[in-house]
Amino acid sequence: MKEAKLICLQSGKEYPADMPLWCSEEGSVLDLHFSPRFPLERIGKRPKTLWRYWEALPIEHPSSVVSLSEGATPMHDIELEGKALKVKIEYMNPTGSFKDRGTAVLVSKLKEWGVRRVVEDSSGNAGASLAAYCAKAGIACDIFVPADTSPAKITQIKLYGAKVHLVKGTRDEVAQVAYSFAQQYHYASHVWHPFFFQGTKTFAYEVCEQLHWQAPDTVVVPAGNGSLLIGCYLGFRELKQAGIISKMPKLIGVQAKNCAPLYEAFVRGEAFIQPRPAKKTLAEGMAVNNPLRGTQMLQYVELSKGKFIAVEETEIVEMVKILARKGYFVEPTCAAVIAGARRYLLQEAEEGETIVSVLTSTGLKAVDTIQKIIH
Ligand SMILES: Cc1ncc(COP(=O)(O)O)c(C=O)c1O
Numbered sequence: 001m002k003e004a005k006l007i008c009l010q011s012g013k014e015y016p017a018d019m020p021l022w023c024s025e026e027g028s029v030l031d032l033h034f035s036p037r038f039p040l041e042r043i044g045k046r047p048k049t050l051w052r053y054w055e056a057l058p059i060e061h062p063s064s065v066v067s068l069s070e071g072a073t074p075m076h077d078i079e080l081e082g083k084a085l086k087v088k089i090e091y092m093n094p095t096g097s098f099k100d101r102g103t104a105v106l107v108s109k110l111k112e113w114g115v116r117r118v119v120e121d122s123s124g125n126a127g128a129s130l131a132a133y134c135a136k137a138g139i140a141c142d143i144f145v146p147a148d149t150s151p152a153k154i155t156q157i158k159l160y161g162a163k164v165h166l167v168k169g170t171r172d173e174v175a176q177v178a179y180s181f182a183q184q185y186h187y188a189s190h191v192w193h194p195f196f197f198q199g200t201k202t203f204a205y206e207v208c209e210q211l212h213w214q215a216p217d218t219v220v221v222p223a224g225n226g227s228l229l230i231g232c233y234l235g236f237r238e239l240k241q242a243g244i245i246s247k248m249p250k251l252i253g254v255q256a257k258n259c260a261p262l263y264e265a266f267v268r269g270e271a272f273i274q275p276r277p278a279k280k281t282l283a284e285g286m287a288v289n290n291p292l293r294g295t296q297m298l299q300y301v302e303l304s305k306g307k308f309i310a311v312e313e314t315e316i317v318e319m320v321k322i323l324a325r326k327g328y329f330v331e332p333t334c335a336a337v338i339a340g341a342r343r344y345l346l347q348e349a350e351e352g353e354t355i356v357s358v359l360t361s362t363g364l365k366a367v368d369t370i371q372k373i374i375h
Contacts, residue, residue: 004034004058006194009296017058020113022187022194029293032194034058036238038205040213048072050101050202056238057105058198064112066137068094070104071202075210075356078326080338083345086216086356087338088207091330095156097361098203099129102190102227105199107133110188115139118188121178123171123285123333124153125361126190126227131160141188144178146171150284150331150366170278171287191225191292197234200227204235207356208245215245218349220341220357222333223253223262223308224286226297228358233300249356251306253297254340256281256316259289262297263308271298282316282369285333285361315339317373320363329363332370 004017008024009031015021017032024030036056046052050071059065075088090098107130110118117140120130127143134141143157147166157164165181167174179187190196208215215236221228232251239245255263259278265271275290291297301308319335319342330338341357349355363370 002034002058002060004032006030007033020110020115020186022189022192029192030194032058032198034198036242038239038242038244040244043209050104050199050206053202053205056205058195059105059108060112064108066107066111066133067104068100068132068136070094070100071206073206075207080322080342081345083349084355085341085345086354088203088356088358090203090358090360091334091362095125095129095132096365097125097129098200098228098358099126099190100133101202102126102196102199102231103129103133106188106190106193106195107137107139109195110139110186111137115186117141117185119144119178119182119185120188120190121145121175122190123224123287124149124157125285125365127162127164128153128156128160130188130190131157131162134162135160142181142185144174144181146174146284151368152365156365170289172275172289175292190227196227197231200231201235201238202231203228203358204232205239208236208239211354213244215239215247216249216354216356218250218252218306218344218353218355220252220254220337220344220355222286222337222358222360223255223297224288225291226253226293228360229253229297230293230300233304248304251301251304252340252344253301253306253308254337255308255310256283256286256336257310257312259287260308260310261289262291262294263310265294265298266301266308271295273298282313282332282373283336284366285331286336309340309343311336311339311343315342320370321374323359324363328359330359331361331363331366332373334360
């Protein structure tokens with residue numbers, strides 16, 4: 001048995017992890033407490049998917065695993081502004097984005113629990129990912145997305161067999177509609193669900209493994225709802241607690257200036273977000289005005305001695321082009337993260353600092369938008 005329990009972030013109440021729960025009785029967010037193990041020699045010999053970290057993943061039975069061979073993405077060295085940056089090519093995951101890490105572990109747990117129908121809201125990529133893994137697992141799913149989501153993402157979700165609900169409104173309003181619908185079905189939300197982060201944490205494991213089990217100095221990740229940022233914190237913390245790495249890297253969360261509640265709270269020195277009407281941004285995947293786990297994200301970034309960076313729309317457009325000229329065709333949300341990394345490189349990076357960032361998603365998901373911005 002892998003010992004795991006769910007804990008309500010509000011009340012501290014504990015729940016066993018063997019029943020399908022995505023929130024506490026009070027309706028608050030849950031975290032998973034779990035003691036991972038890292039048999040490094042065995043890990044190194046296993047097939048190259050995230051399932052090679054089996055003892056660190058809270059799934060009981062190998063027969064529950066729903067996999068499309070996610071994880072084990074390459075990490076490339078690139079140069080920006082004459083400085084070195086390592087980027088993990090997460091668009092090489094099965095549905096074209098990093099979300100597959102979280103979804104693979106979540107859907108495996110859903111299968112283990114016997115869940116038959118799920119609901120999710122998304123800016124598109126998490127929805128496409130969930131739809132794919134649910135197709136593989138034979139789980140029915142309803143995905144709620146903003147009506148102006150990139151058409152490629154909507155097509156992808158539909159083709160995997162999920163029911164798509166287009167909602168007119170902001171990303172936060174879409175989440176509210178899905179939340180109401182989820183009173184009837186299991187809410188497989190990549191924001192609420194504690195098991196999603198158990199998959200995204202493998203990003204941190206892989207970064208360290210690719211650095212010969214050393215921690216980088218700094219990791220630059222997106223900060224929308226925080227599925228990668230929170231996963232990174234958990235993953236690095238677990239490795240540190242296991243004595244495999246000796247320090248926590250600084251976590252830098254990148255937002256688009258047009259929708260930057262975390263950056264603004266960080267600059268004000270506050271532990272809480274003050275949501276206010278956001279402007280539209282090309283970074284549709286990060287357009288989250290009131291992230292559910294915002295306080296947790298602020299806390300984790302603070303604990304890692306990191307910071308938040310907010311980038312302008314012009315920097316996003318410029319970075320789509322810069323990355324393409326290096327051979328990387330990415331969607332604007334992904335370019336926004338590297339625009340944040342560029343700012344960090346220019347303004348703060350020290351000589352010899354190991355800095356890792358991420359290409360979260362392929363440009364093929366947002367060709368329409370890219371066509372409009374590239375002239
Ligand atoms: C391509 C891409 N990058 C980054 C993000 C931001 O991730 P998160 O909201 O988990 O912080 C998303 C979210 O959907 C995304 O689709």
